[in-house]
Every structure is written in structure tokens, then in C-alpha cells.
Amino acid sequence: MAIVRSAMGKSVDMSALVSKNEKVRAVGNVKNLNARGDTIDAFGKVVKPVTEKVNNAYSKTVGNRSAQPTRPKPRIQADAAPKPTIDLAELTPEELELEESIEDDLEVEKIKQEELKKALKKK
16 A cells, blocks of 8 residues: 555555554444454454455355356166167168167267266366
């Protein structure tokens, strides 16, 4: 802060004035505060420091995981119903190719889910 001139022409060092009076009860319509913002009791002793208040407010918003945007977690389905059996002799060559690629795709998806679980556990 700076040194300012009062209406009477005197120089006033504002930073010295603030540091000198930071433990004094504040004047205003908020009860039980000192000039720093600490909550004080009737005797002027600090009950709850301003840093604790700020940390609590910060943890309620930023520290809270529900306040952070997250991607929806993929649902892993358990083997609820047995896989239907298909007679491969009745399938055309195109259908056989599709059947084989589906099994590969399922295996790739399982690997992706496992890697995603590992990455989430590391965080």
C-alpha cells in the first residue's frame, strides 16, 4: 500500500496502519470478526482463523470430486446369460467373417476396459 495524505495534510502509511490493527475487532455490521477476517470471541481471541475459512470454502468447491467434470464410467456387464451357440456349417462365408471379427472386437473391448481400470486406479 502507499503513503497517502489526509484531509488535514498529514501523511499516513496505510500498510503500517493495516498491520498495526489487524488483530483489533472490526467495525461494521458483521459480528465477531477482527480486521483480518478471523472469527473472534467476546474477549478478542481468535476462534477460527481466516485461512481455515478459506481452505474450507475451497475444499467444498474445488476439492470436491463431484464438482469436477468427469466422463461417465463404462458399464461392465457380467456374463448374465450364456452365449447362444451357432452352427458354423450353416453360415455363408460373409457371415463367418463377421462372426470371427465380432469375437476379436469383444476381446479388444475387454482389454480397453482393463487398461481404463488400471489408469483410474493410478489417479
